[in-house]
Amino acid sequence: MTSSTFRLAVIVNCYNYAEYVERAIGSVLAQRRDDCEVIVVDDGSTDASWEVIRQTGVRAFRIENGGQRRACIYGLDQTTAPFVLFLDADDELLPGALDAIIPHLQPEVAKVQFCLGRVDGGGQHLGSMVPHPELFCRVGDLRERVRRTGVYVSPPTSGNVFRRDLCELLRDADYDNAVDGIIILAAPFFGEIVSLPEELGLYRVHDRNLSGVGRGIDADIIRQHMQRFRNCIAHLNRVMPRDSKQQPVDIDTTYFYLEKKLILASVVGQVGRYRQLPKLLNVIIGDYFPPARKLILSGFHILIAILPFSLSRHLIEVRYRPEKRTGAALARALTGTNR
Template identity: 50%
Template sequence: MKIPRLAVIISCWNYERYVAQAIRSVTSQAHEDCELIVVDDGSTDASWAVIQREGVRCYRTKNNGSRSACLYGLSRTNAPFVLFLDADDELEPGAIDTIIENLDEGVAKLQFPLTRIDQSGKVISGPVPKLGAFRDRHLAESVLRTGVYMSPPTSGNVFRRDLCSLLEEVDYEQTVDGVILVAAPFWGDVVSLSKPLGRYRIHDRNDSGLGRLPDAVLLRREISRFIDRMAHLSKILARSGAGLKLVPAEQTYFYLERSFYLAIAEGRRASAADAIRLIWRLWAGYHSINAKVEFTCFLLLTAVLPNRRARQSIAYRLDAGERSLRGFLQAVFASGPR
């Protein structure tokens, strides 16, 4: 039998409300070069029954986290490219056609924006993040210098199969969009599409915490994961023998930014020295001049605001919607007490 070019793997844990929509967003496209595999990660609600009613290829495993479920699904396909679709997200009609048209052996990762929707499926924002259309591997330079590059959440990425093998080495987190995201530019070309091909659902169980005031526990976890991912990537690069040197995690903008937010989330005031170091890192980065000016204003204002207002400003900044300076000021100063 012909091996399909793309496998969509949906891992589900207690998402009985959304998993059917995720499945149908794939099956409705009925593409002969794409197969769907659904893995229920030991759900305790009615998810497994919902999945079985959809009549798709599905498996049920003992609850061990998303990464483990996704690896199980990966072991059930030989497709050279894989999209890990979260069970609360969806693909747009025609997305599979567009994805497959842009895949070839030189592609390590394909990415696309996601339209944000609410619990009922109503659109609540335009495409996030705002990606340009390009194909290159120069993003590796950004990773070496900053540890990151502009990338969408899990459901907005398609990975080449050999890159996914790195997930077997991960023992520090249960997500799948960690080290393989930052390793992708070293494996081949990253193809970026500007058209949104998926929908990212915002609801009360989002692990990202979008739409909520900053949570110190989540921020500490983000920082810890980032440090572990950077250490893992350093080992991967060392194995390549190319002599590539990765910036220390503690010197990156991401680390300094999340540490700045953490101080405020814990009720402390970020120090002037921390704010200056963060702004210096911002201006040394790849953002546009307009973005740098707006982010600088945001950081300076946040640093001097009372803690309650400062937490509101961070919630706005972490939200994946519009981030204009005007919108920021309206969100922080026009809102009531929280």
């Protein structure tokens, strides 16, 4: 088979996931697609990951540790297919996933996204999917949603297939270590988003995710995500195709940033934090979610803005602590995108 016949490249990126990576690779090989190229990039693992990877017989590379984004760029340079799926080494594809995905890989499509079933470290199902399938049905104009909120409903890294030109944006994202930032945010501005409300993969929740499970909300982490978001929006505004409908995103009017400011103010005990409510509530009311959802979100933010700081912080912890959070997944959890 010549490289020109490949329609999709699956790049498995691995760092110290010896106990999971064989399952991830096996889940791709089991798809039995001749039009899919598969490679694995070991990002300088210090456990037995490389030995496990070599035993699978797949095309694999071991590089010096440089983080997820650099490992995925390295993998991108080893492939030729016009669409790319970055599969985390602790996640998996389900049987028939690529059969469902590949027919949608058309030139006008910037991204195909699909649901992932949540499993624990031992592979036991946790009874829910990310995102919830119903959220895919209320998409609206995703470009306008990004302008208003700074986010849209999207699965974690392993639930996305990106057109190759979109992946090229990663090369200039030196401010980020993850891959599910700029290319997810920019996708609606570069083409169509195809959302498949089917469970086509598994998203593993365990205590070795980058930001951990059960970690309390920390002011420094919130500040880091606010800065990451600011850098990402600046990047988006530089590369966004310009036409009469695609105007720059104003970060200071987005739901993501306004909510972070309110949460941070509550966590650090900032006096007068309630003054931030009008702008935030205006964005929530203008969102496309049903009235009941708007009411819940509005009520939550009003409470954390007016309650004593100890109670406010407790509410924030209760809402956000249970989720698996890695890279932009934490950003989605903090914004309630996958609610």
